[in-house]
Every structure is written in C-alpha cells, then in structure tokens.
Amino acid sequence: MTSLVTARNVSKRFGAVRAVDNVSFDLEKGKIMGLIGPNGAGKTTLLKAVLGLTDCEGQLSVLGLDPFRQRKQLMQNICFIADVAVLPRWIRVTQLLDFVEAIHPNFSRSRAEELLAATKVRRDAKIRELSKGMVTQLHLSIITAIDARLLVLDEPTLGLDIIFRKEFYGNLLNDYFDGERTILITTHQVEEIENLLTDIMFINEGRILLDASMESLPETYVELLTSGNNVATARGLGPIHEREVFGKKVMIFEGIDREKLAGLGEVHPPSVADLFVAKVKGAQA
Amino acid sequence: MIRNQLALVQREIWEHRSIYVTPLAITSIVALATLAMLVFAGGFAKELDVAIFGASNIASDAERKIALTGFFVGTSWVFLFAAMVLTVFYTLDCLYAERKDKSILFWRSLPITDAEAVISKLVTAIVVIPIVTVIAIIATHIVNLVVTSIWVSVKGADAGHLIWGAVSFWDNWLAALIVTLASAIWMSPFVGWFLFVSAFTKRSPLLMAFMPLVLIPLLELIFLRSSVFAEAVFTRRGMIPLFRGMDLEGFFNENSLHINDEVVSLLAHLDVVQFLSSPSMWSGVVVCALFVTAAIYVRRYRDES
Numbered sequence: 001m002t003s004l005v006t007a008r009n010v011s012k013r014f015g016a017v018r019a020v021d022n023v024s025f026d027l028e029k030g031k032i033m034g035l036i037g038p039n040g041a042g043k044t045t046l047l048k049a050v051l052g053l054t055d056c057e058g059q060l061s062v063l064g065l066d067p068f069r070q071r072k073q074l075m076q077n078i079c080f081i082a083d084v085a086v087l088p089r090w091i092r093v094t095q096l097l098d099f100v101e102a103i104h105p106n107f108s109r110s111r112a113e114e115l116l117a118a119t120k121v122r123r124d125a126k127i128r129e130l131s132k133g134m135v136t137q138l139h140l141s142i143i144t145a146i147d148a149r150l151l152v153l154d155e156p157t158l159g160l161d162i163i164f165r166k167e168f169y170g171n172l173l174n175d176y177f178d179g180e181r182t183i184l185i186t187t188h189q190v191e192e193i194e195n196l197l198t199d200i201m202f203i204n205e206g207r208i209l210l211d212a213s214m215e216s217l218p219e220t221y222v223e224l225l226t227s228g229n230n231v232a233t234a235r236g237l238g239p240i241h242e243r244e245v246f247g248k249k250v251m252i253f254e255g256i257d258r259e260k261l262a263g264l265g266e267v268h269p270p271s272v273a274d275l276f277v278a279k280v281k282g283a284q285a
Numbered sequence: 286m287i288r289n290q291l292a293l294v295q296r297e298i299w300e301h302r303s304i305y306v307t308p309l310a311i312t313s314i315v316a317l318a319t320l321a322m323l324v325f326a327g328g329f330a331k332e333l334d335v336a337i338f339g340a341s342n343i344a345s346d347a348e349r350k351i352a353l354t355g356f357f358v359g360t361s362w363v364f365l366f367a368a369m370v371l372t373v374f375y376t377l378d379c380l381y382a383e384r385k386d387k388s389i390l391f392w393r394s395l396p397i398t399d400a401e402a403v404i405s406k407l408v409t410a411i412v413v414i415p416i417v418t419v420i421a422i423i424a425t426h427i428v429n430l431v432v433t434s435i436w437v438s439v440k441g442a443d444a445g446h447l448i449w450g451a452v453s454f455w456d457n458w459l460a461a462l463i464v465t466l467a468s469a470i471w472m473s474p475f476v477g478w479f480l481f482v483s484a485f486t487k488r489s490p491l492l493m494a495f496m497p498l499v500l501i502p503l504l505e506l507i508f509l510r511s512s513v514f515a516e517a518v519f520t521r522r523g524m525i526p527l528f529r530g531m532d533l534e535g536f537f538n539e540n541s542l543h544i545n546d547e548v549v550s551l552l553a554h555l556d557v558v559q560f561l562s563s564p565s566m567w568s569g570v571v572v573c574a575l576f577v578t579a580a581i582y583v584r585r586y587r588d589e590s
Contacts, residue, residue, distance in 0.1 A: 053393060055586070075396035088300070088388035095299050102292035103395050 002029040004150050004182050005050060010058035011206075012045050019045040020056065021206035027199075029149075032183040036190050036276055037203035043186045046203065047154050050184065051080055063149060076105055079143040080152035087135055089128040093121060100142055112145035115175060133164035140168060144176045151176065153185040157192075165189070169196060194272040202279050209279045218269035222258060224251045226265030234264050241278030252278040289397060293405030294413055300382075301375050304414055307367055308421030312428065315360055319429045323436045346451055353452040354551065356429070361422050361461045365468060368418040372410050372472070376479035377490040379406045380580060389584075399585040403480065407577055410476045411469040419462045426457070453550065460551035467527050467560055474521070474569045477576030484580040485587075526563035527555055 005027035012020040020042045027033050037043045049056040052067030052074055060067060065074050087096070093116075101109045116123075119137045127135060136157070143151060157165040173196060177183060187193055194200075200217070202210040212220065226234050227248045235242070237260055239251035252270050253261070261267050270278065298304055380403070383389040392402060430452075434444035469476075479494055486493040502515035560566060 051394075072396050072398045075394065080394045082387075082390040082394070086387050086389075086391040086394075088383070088391065089386055090300055091296075092299075095296075099292055099296055100395065102295075103289060103397060105396070 003027065004029055004063055005184070006059070006061045007050075008059040010046070010049060010056050010060050012042075012049060012054065012056040018206050020049065022058070023203075023206070023208050025201060025208060025211050027150075027182060027184060029182055030179050031198045032177065032185065032196055033199040033201060034190065034193055034197040034272075035184060035186040035201050035203060036272070037186070038280065041203045042206040043203055044154055045206075047080075047152055047184070047186065051078065051152055077149045078152060079146050079148040079150075080154065081136075081139055081143060081156045082154050087127045087139055090126065092124060092126050093130075093138060094123045096127070096138075096142070097123075100146075104146055106147040107142075108145045108147070112141050115141035115144055115171075132159055133161070133167075136160060136164060136168055137171075140171055140176075144171070149181060151181065151183045153183065153187075155187055156185070157187065157189065165192060169193060172196075190272050190276065200272065202276055204280050210275075217272075217275065220255055221270050221275055222253050222256060222261065222267055223270035223274065224253065224261050224265050224267055225249075226251065230264040234261070237261070240282040243277075250274075286401070289401055290405055290408065293397065293401060294409055297379065297405060297409040298413065301379070301409075303371060304375065304409070305417055307371055308364060308417055311364060311367055312421050312425045315363070315425050316428045316432060319432050323433065349447065349451040350453075353448075354457060357426055357452070357457045357461075358551065360425050360429075361457075361464070364418050364422050364425070365465060368414050368465065369468070369472070372414055372469075372476060373479060373494075375414070376406070376410050376476050377483050377494055379409075380480060380483035380584065381486060381490045400581045403484070403577060403581045403584060406480060407476065407573075410480075411473055412466075415465040415469045419458070419465050422461045422465075423458050426454075456550050456552050460555060463552075463555055463557060464527070467557075471521060471527075471566060471569060473573035474576070477573035477580075481576040481580045481583070484583040521565075521569065526565060527557070527560040 003026045005025070007026075008024050010020055010023045011018060023042075023046060035043050035046065045054065048054040049060055050062055050067060052062070052069075052071035055068045062074060063077055067074050091099075097109060097112055100107050100112075116138065119134065119141070121130060121134050121138050121141075127138075130138065140156075157168050160168065169192065172183070185193060185197075194214070197214050199213050200210065201208060224234055224239070225245075225248055231249050234249070234251050237253065237256060240254050241252045243250050248265075252275065258267065383392060393399075430448055434448050437444040437447055479490075482494040483490050498518060502512060502518075505511055505514050
C-alpha cells in the first residue's frame with residue numbers, strides 16, 4: 001500500500017493549548033477516511049496541517065511533500081472543501097471556471113461543464129445568487145473535475161438539507177471516487193457517511209482515540225444489551241462504556257472474547273456514533 | 286508564474302470593477318460636460334462663433350496650443366487624483382475582503398502561493414490601475430476633441446487646423462503615461478503600507494491605515510519636538526525628482542507650460558533619468574517591498590479559522 005499521508009508525533013499549539021497533541025497516523029491510497037471528533041477536538045487544525053495551511057511540530061508528509069513549505073506543489077494534487085461558504089460571493093460561475101482552468105494544471109473544464117450540466121447552476125449567475133445547495137454542487141463539480149490524488153473535506157455539507165447532503169455523498173462516490181483517489185473527511189453527521197468509509201479515526205482534545213479500518217470494527221468492538229442480574233456479570237468483564245436505554249443497560253466492549261458475553265444478553269456491533277461516544281467518554285473516565 | 290499572475294490580475298479586475306468603471310464614468314462626465322459647454326457657448330453665437338478650443342477669440346496657434354494642453358493636463362489631473370483614491374480603497378480592501386468573506390480558504394485551496402497572490406494585488410495597484418488611467422485619459426482626450434471638432438466643423442471652421450493641428454498628442458500622452466506610472470512608483474510605500482494593513486487588520490482598514498499617519502507625527506511633535514516622520518511621509522505628495530525641481534502644483538500651473546512661443550512640451554518638463562536615479566524614489570520602493578513582504582508573511586502564517 002502507498003501511504004499518501006504520514007504523520008509522526010504531529011503537534012500544534014496555540015499558546016498553552018495543544019490543539020493537536022502528538023498525533024501519528026497513515027492514510028493509504030484508495031481509502032476514504034473519516035476523521036470524527038467533537039467541536040474543538042483538533043480536527044480542523046489537523047486538516048489544516050495536512051493542507052499546509054498551518055505549520056506544526058513533528059513529521060508530516062503529504063504525497064511525499066512537506067505540506068507547509070511545498071504548498072503550491074501539494075495543491076496541484078490535493079483538493080479541499082473547507083465549508084460551503086468559501087466560494088467568493090462576487091464571482092460569476094463562468095469566471096470561476098475560467099480562473100480555475102487558468103490556474104490549475106489538472107483541471108478539466110469539459111468535465112466540470114459536463115457535471116454542471118446535470119445541475120440547475122446557471123453559468124452567468126453570481127455565487128451570491130445561488131442557493132447553498134447549488135454552491136456545494138458547483139464546488140464539488142470543480143473539485144471532481146480536478147485530477148487530484150487526495151480530497152480533503154471539512155464539514156462539506158454543513159447547513160445543507162438532507163436531500164442535498166445525500167446527493168453530495170452520492171455524487172462524491174459516483175463522480176469522484178474511483179478506487180485510485182483518496183478522501184479524508186470530517187463531519188458531525190457521522191451516521192450519513194459511515195457506510196462510505198473504509199477507515200475511521202476518532203480525535204478528542206487533540207489526541208487520536210481510535211485509528212482503524214471499518215472492517216475491523218465489528219471484530220474488535222461489540223455492544224451488549226443486558227438487564228437484571230446479568231448487568232453485574234457484564235460489568236465485571238470491563239466494558240469501555242455503559243449507558244441506559246429503556247431500563248436496559250447498553251455496554252460496549254473492546255477486544256473481548258464473544259463467548260464470554262454469550263447468555264448475558266443481545267450482542268451486536270455498535271454504531272460508529274455509539275462507539276465514538278464510548279471512546280470519548282471512556283477516555284475522560 | 287506569468288500565466289498565474291495574468292489570471293490573478295484578471296481576477297482582481299473582476300472583483301474590483303471600480304478599477305475600470307470609475308475612469309469610464311469620469312470619461313463620460315467630461316464628455317458630457319464638454320458637450321454642455323458647447324451647447325451653452327452656442328447661445329452666444331455672435332461672440333463665440335466657434336466654441337471653446339476653436340474660438341476665434343484665441344488669437345494665435347501658440348495660445349490655442351496652450352489652451353488645449355491645459356485642457357489635456359487638467360483632465361489628466363482629474364484621472365490621476367481618481368486613480369489615487371481608487372488605489373487607496375483597492376489596496377485596503379483586497380486582502381481584507383477575502384478574509385472577511387472567508388473566500389481566502391478557497392483561494393488557498395488552489396496551487397497559488399501567498400507571494401503570488403499578494404504580488405498580483407501589488408501589480409494591480411501599481412501597473413494595472415495606472416495603465417487603465419492612461420487609457421482613460423487618452424480616450425477622454427480623443428472623445429472631447431472629436432466632439433469639439435464636429436461642433437467646429439458644423440460652424441464652418443477648419444477643425445483639422447484649429448483642433449487637431451494645435452496639439453502635440455504624443456507629447457501629451459507620453460507625459461501622461463510617464464507621470465501616471467511614476468506616481469504609482471513614487472507612492473508605492475503607501476501602497477505597500479495599505480496592503481500590509483489590509484492583510485493584518487481585523488476591522489476598519491481605512492482607520493487603521495490613516496490613524497498612524499496622523500498620530501505618529503503628532504506624538505513626534507509633542508514628545509520629540511521634531512517632524513522627521515511627517516517630512517518623510519508628506520513631502521512625497523510632489524514628485525520633485527521627476528519635475529526638475531518643480532512640485533506638482535507648479536507643474537499643473539498653466540503659466541509654467543510655456544517653453545517658448547512656438548513649442549509647448551510637457552515632456553520637456555520631465556526628467557525620467559533624475560527620477561530613476563533618485564534616492565527618494567528607491568528608498569520608497571524598498572519601504573514598499575518591506576511592507577509587501579510583511580503582508581505575504583501575515584497571509585501565510587495567520588490562522589483564518
């Protein structure tokens with residue numbers, strides 16, 4: 001496997017606060033990695049370091065380049081959507097396409113036009129005249145038309161309604177992702193993307209709490225729904241998190257032999273959202 | 286690099302339409318004003334049988350030449366002043382607006398360095414705005430001479446001799462080009478300062494840019510009883526090295542346009558060599574370069590989130 005992003009002991013401080021604290025991870029070619037964390041967890045700072053928008057301590061290599069010092073070369077092979085609001089509101093759609101065509105060596109104007117033809121985005125419209133959903137469609141069309149090796153998405157569907165959100169991820173998979181390209185994505189709406197992901201990383205207070213493939217999660221983590229006398233027995237097996245639902249106890253275990261849970265209650269893989277809460281709460285306990 | 290600069294400069298013109306709308310508006314206003322004057326003068330047909338520059342009360346060709354050159358210089362001055370105001374607002378806005386609307390995150394997602402982005406704004410301020418200004422000056426002159434010529438011809442006079450033969454176009458236009466470009470270079474320390482303010486300030490770029498220009502001389506006067514800063518900054522309003530020791534007001538004084546009875550030359554008043562070898566000009570360029578470097582540094586290292 002080719003590693004596109006290699007981070008070793010990466011840290012970023014703002015005064016006394018460590019926004020990213022000694023983070024190490026690899027992102028390999030052809031993966032779709034979800035970076036999940038609460039507000040202020042350090043997700044955006046980490047993405048900015050990957051994109052060369054901020055300097056950091058430690059070793060960080062993206063496509064074999066130092067992102068902060070070789071940002072221009074890096075941006076020829078990376079695309080990112082920071083937020084739907086960042087397209088300049090004064091520019092016309094045609095001007096935007098003209099500009100990206102002039103600046104970006106890997107941009108295909110015809111591909112962008114082809115993708116935009118399937119939307120209601122008018123070429124002569126200014127960005128300020130488009131709805132939020134249309135702006136996202138436009139941005140994604142431009143990004144998709146760039147032959148980039150890595151796409152970084154930071155809360156790309158923030159503020160969009162459910163129809164545009166579904167459409168966005170549908171287009172992302174159908175038009176952009178081809179198994180050769182790699183995506184690093186952060187979002188709060190983890191339920192919407194968990195089926196897209198091949199890998200997942202949890203981050204909280206600047207530290208990585210989990211870095212695993214989606215395939216490995218059901219093998220490593222298990223959720224037990226139990227009640228009555230079984231609760232004490234299950235607790236004795238050391239769950240990483242416990243909560244109550246309709247009078248029953250829901251416990252999440254890590255790396256446990258499933259036979260030990262047999263007979264204690266209902267056993268199934270936890271959702272990513274529940275696992276995230278378990279890891280964050282577990283780390284705080 | 287050049288391809289990127291051209292695209293970036295074009296983007297600046299798209300975003301800041303006032304770069305060409307303002308000169309176009311002034312050209313239209315001057316043309317309308319000339320037309321209005323001609324119509325007004327037509328009311329006194331007996332006294333002013335051919336109006337304005339072709340008027341029979343302007344006796345000699347030399348006087349007509351001075352009148353026309355005076356008109357050329359006067360309108361050029363209006364454009365030059367407008368360009369200065371435009372440059373102040375453009376440079377204060379260009380790096381501030383992209384942070385305010387967060388579009389900086391989009392621009393920085395493209396393969397453009399911060400240096401390229403800031404330099405494109407500098408190029409717009411000290412090359413594009415002056416060139417647009419000179420084009421507008423020339424267009425204004427031509428439009429007004431055509432309007433006047435039509436009027437004079439309708440009155441039965443020889444416009445070719447009275448109007449077109451009485452003015453040294455190349456002399457006037459080359460002088461306008463030199464003065465406009467030289468003004469941009471001469472004022473470049475201010476351009477650099479405004480770009481730097483635009484890159485770092487969180488609010489009110491206009492206030493942040495001009496407050497130090499007022500406060501520093503005041504504080505220097507109160508506490509040090511000197512005016513070194515004020516002299517260094519405010520004496521730059523006249524481009525003395527370019528005008529053979531004359532200040533800008535002197536240059537625009539109609540009386541000083543006389544070389545002799547036959548020749549009226551603006552170029553004769555300009556000393557490009559003295560300007561280009563002037564320590565004042567080069568020290569200004571160095572100050573501009575320092576401020577632009579600082580603006581690039583701020584754009585690169587500042588966290589916009």
